[in-house]
Amino acid sequence: xxEFVCRLGAPDGSVVEQRRVAVSVDSLRRxxxxxxxxxxxxxxxxxxxxxxxxxxxxxxxxxxxxxxxTQLKTxxxxxxxxxxxxxxxxxxxxxxxxxxxxxxxxxxxxxGVALSDAFLALGDIFPRLYANSLRAGxxxxxxxxxxxxxxxxxxxxxAVRKKIIAALTYPAVLVTLAVGLVIxxxxxxxxxFSDFYVQFETExxxxxxxxxxxxxxxKDNLLLIIAGIxxxxxxxxxxxxxxxxxxxxxxxKLRLPLIGRLTHLFALSxxxxxxAILLGGGTPMVPALETASTSVSxxxxxxxxxxxxxxxxxxxxxxxxxxDTKQAPEMALAMIRVGESTGALPEMLNHxxxxxxxxxxxxxxxxxxxxxxxxxxxxxxxxxGLLLAVYYPLxxxxxxxx
Numbered sequence: 001x002x003e004f005v006c007r008l009g010a011p012d013g014s015v016v017e018q019r020r021v022a023v024s025v026d027s028l029r030r031x032x033x034x035x036x037x038x039x040x041x042x043x044x045x046x047x048x049x050x051x052x053x054x055x056x057x058x059x060x061x062x063x064x065x066x067x068x069x070t071q072l073k074t075x076x077x078x079x080x081x082x083x084x085x086x087x088x089x090x091x092x093x094x095x096x097x098x099x100x101x102x103x104x105x106x107x108x109x110x111x112g113v114a115l116s117d118a119f120l121a122l123g124d125i126f127p128r129l130y131a132n133s134l135r136a137g138x139x140x141x142x143x144x145x146x147x148x149x150x151x152x153x154x155x156x157x158x159a160v161r162k163k164i165i166a167a168l169t170y171p172a173v174l175v176t177l178a179v180g181l182v183i184x185x186x187x188x189x190x191x192x193f194s195d196f197y198v199q200f201e202t203e204x205x206x207x208x209x210x211x212x213x214x215x216x217x218x219k220d221n222l223l224l225i226i227a228g229i230x231x232x233x234x235x236x237x238x239x240x241x242x243x244x245x246x247x248x249x250x251x252x253k254l255r256l257p258l259i260g261r262l263t264h265l266f267a268l269s270x271x272x273x274x275x276a277i278l279l280g281g282g283t284p285m286v287p288a289l290e291t292a293s294t295s296v297s298x299x300x301x302x303x304x305x306x307x308x309x310x311x312x313x314x315x316x317x318x319x320x321x322x323x324d325t326k327q328a329p330e331m332a333l334a335m336i337r338v339g340e341s342t343g344a345l346p347e348m349l350n351h352x353x354x355x356x357x358x359x360x361x362x363x364x365x366x367x368x369x370x371x372x373x374x375x376x377x378x379x380x381x382x383x384x385g386l387l388l389a390v391y392y393p394l395x396x397x398x399x400x401x402x
Contacts (some may be wrong), residue, residue: 009038024117028161038313040290040306042120064098065126066154073147075127083110114138117338119159129274132291135329137283146281153277160269164262167364172370178379185386187222190215193390204393211389243299250299258367262360267298268328269356271305276349301327330353
């Protein structure tokens with residue numbers, strides 16, 4: 001039987017994580033609820049021993065997954081049975097990894113396992129939101145409509161993500177060029193001045209001595225410095241892959257000027273759109289809120305929203321629970337309250353997500369407008385400072401000789 005990792009709310013109010021073996025996700029959920037646990041999430045377990053980068057499970061996202069769902073919806077709408085549709089689509093995949101995963105899903109479905117359980121058993125390779133959306137569609141008999149809504153959701157989220165990446169690419173290139181230029185100056189250009197100044201037996205200014213000393217240290221220990229950077233980067237990635245490390249770094253991201261606001265808005269857009277697709281597909285509020293919270297890419301905001309689950313389960317309105325997190329702006333809360341009072345919460349959540357997407361576009365414009373000139377100015381100051389520190393004594397020597 002497959003093994004699952006369960007994130008649970010214990011009867012004493014604490015949050016725990018357990019590994020359980022069960023026939024299916026639904027049966028495991030029923031078993032845990034019988035034992036008095038509140039189930040936040042259930043996902044297929046991965047290997048306990050993993051080396052980051054080398055054994056990490058390869059997630060399936062992007063165009064392959066989008067195309068698969070579009071074709072699956074079309075085949076189901078045409079009346080083709082689910083198992084036959086999966087068999088046809090898996091044979092068409094060009095990615096061996098994706099084809100192997102779909103083969104596992106197909107084998108389970110042919111034995112009677114629900115499509116949602118088959119995807120959940122693969123762990124976090126596929127978005128958890130996807131499997132929970134499928135479960136809602138299976139329960140309501142609207143699997144095609146649910147897949148269609150998920151495809152639209154994925155297109156919108158990826159469009160926002162690409163906008164952010166595109167806007168930050170040029171500043172990242174500028175920073176890379178600046179760092180490369182400084183390394184060239186410090187390892188090749190500036191050290192050559194050290195021997196030159198020794199010939200004149202002149203007292204060098206303090207800034208010049210500091211720059212030449214740092215350049216000589218960098219030149220003599222360049223390989224050691226590079227090795228230290230690689231080891232530090234790897235150690236940071238290992239720590240970042242742990243729950244505590246991810247929570248800490250995601251909390252830091254939110255404190256960065258401008259970038260933090262972009263991260264915050266993107267997380268809110270993910271949450272509201274995920275919740276809209278789940279509620280629109282017929283998922284009850286509490287499990288929909290759990291899944292939407294875990295679909296947020298920022299671990300800090302995800303944890304705050306997960307804290308709302310218990311309050312909503314006890315009958316508190318979603319808008320009030322979200323207000324306590326202090327993460328959603330008042331305009332978004334007002335739109336959610338309107339949705340709650342009119343019974344049109346999924347539609348209002350979609351409008352709220354559109355509002356966040358517009359805010360992302362506006363913030364991106366500010367980021368590009370401010371960051372690019374700032375980086376150019378900083379590059380100029382650093383390079384000019386290095387060159388001035390090195391060439392100033394030379395000008396003094398030339399003036400004295402003249």
